[in-house]
Structures are given as C-alpha cells and as structure tokens.
Amino acid sequence: MKKVITYGTFDLLHTGHINLLRRAKALGDYLIVALSTDEFNEGKGKKAYYTYEQRKAILEAIRYVDKVIPEYSWDQKIEDIKKYDIDIFVMGDDWKGKFDFLKDYCEVVYLPRTVGISTTKIKQDLNKMKHA
Numbered sequence: 001m002k003k004v005i006t007y008g009t010f011d012l013l014h015t016g017h018i019n020l021l022r023r024a025k026a027l028g029d030y031l032i033v034a035l036s037t038d039e040f041n042e043g044k045g046k047k048a049y050y051t052y053e054q055r056k057a058i059l060e061a062i063r064y065v066d067k068v069i070p071e072y073s074w075d076q077k078i079e080d081i082k083k084y085d086i087d088i089f090v091m092g093d094d095w096k097g098k099f100d101f102l103k104d105y106c107e108v109v110y111l112p113r114t115v116g117i118s119t120t121k122i123k124q125d126l127n128k129m130k131h132a
C-alpha cells in the first residue's frame with residue numbers, strides 16, 4: 001500500500017485544497033493530512049476562521065482523506081514519515097524546494113497550486129461584499 005502525506009491549515013475549505021487532496025491521493029492508496037493546530041497556526045502568523053476540531057471534521061468528510069493527524073511543529077515531518085511509513089510527501093508548489101531534505105526518507109512531490117483561489121482571497125472578497 002502506497003502511503004501519501006501532506007500538511008496544511010485547510011481553513012475555509014475551497015477547490016484549491018480539494019484539487020491538492022485529490023491529486024495527492026491519486027499518487028498512492030492512502031492519504032494522511034497533517035492539519036495545523038490552532039497553536040501551530042499562531043506560529044505561522046495565521047489565524048484560522050475554523051478551529052482545529054472543525055477543520056478536522058471537514059477534512060475527514062472528504063473522500064480523498066483517509067486520516068487526519070495534528071501538525072504542531074515544523075520539525076515533525078521526518079518523525080511522521082517514519083511513524084506512518086510514508087512513501088510520498090506532497091505539497092503545493094508554493095513550497096517548492098522547501099522540503100527537499102525529506103528526499104532521504106521518501107519521495108517529495110510539489111503540485112501546481114490552483115490559481116485564483118485562496119483563503120486570504122475569500123476573506124478579502126467577503127470584506128468587499130460587506131462594504132459594497
């Protein structure tokens with residue numbers, strides 16, 4: 001069984017996330033999502049709209065996702081890859097090159113981001129609508 005892992009906040013779920021998850025799953029048979037905790041997001045300078053528990057429940061409802069685990073540190077990836085016997089690490093290509101050190105432990109794949117959508121854009125557009 002080929003196991004895939006990806007990491008992220010996945011707030012205000014949108015088709016960019018879904019495209020990423022669908023393509024990540026298509027690379028193997030089992031997809032784990034390491035979901036940024038609210039505390040970890042603070043460290044990323046991100047404030048998610050949905051709590052970790054809400055974002056986890058939403059991700060677990062997606063057909064491509066087999067398991068959701070917490071992402072609580074930048075330094076847990078090697079341990080996760082070993083612990084879950086991961087074959088492929090996948091991220092959107094805004095991260096291209098940043099995780100190449102994982103190539104010692106598994107395949108590393110950067111997938112093209114979906115253009116024109118992001119959680120930030122959703123928030124900005126909603127703000128504009130409010131003031132329209």
Ligand code: C2G
Pocket residue numbers: 007008009010011016017020036071074090091092093094095112113114115116117118
């Ligand atoms: N993504 C995408 N296309 C978009 C938006 C996001 O392909 N239009 C991808 C990102 O590249 C990432 C995943 O969807 O692979 C989740 O995006 P975020 O929730 O923004 O994740 P991020 O904040 O980049 O956290 O340790 C890694 C970090 O946790 C990644």
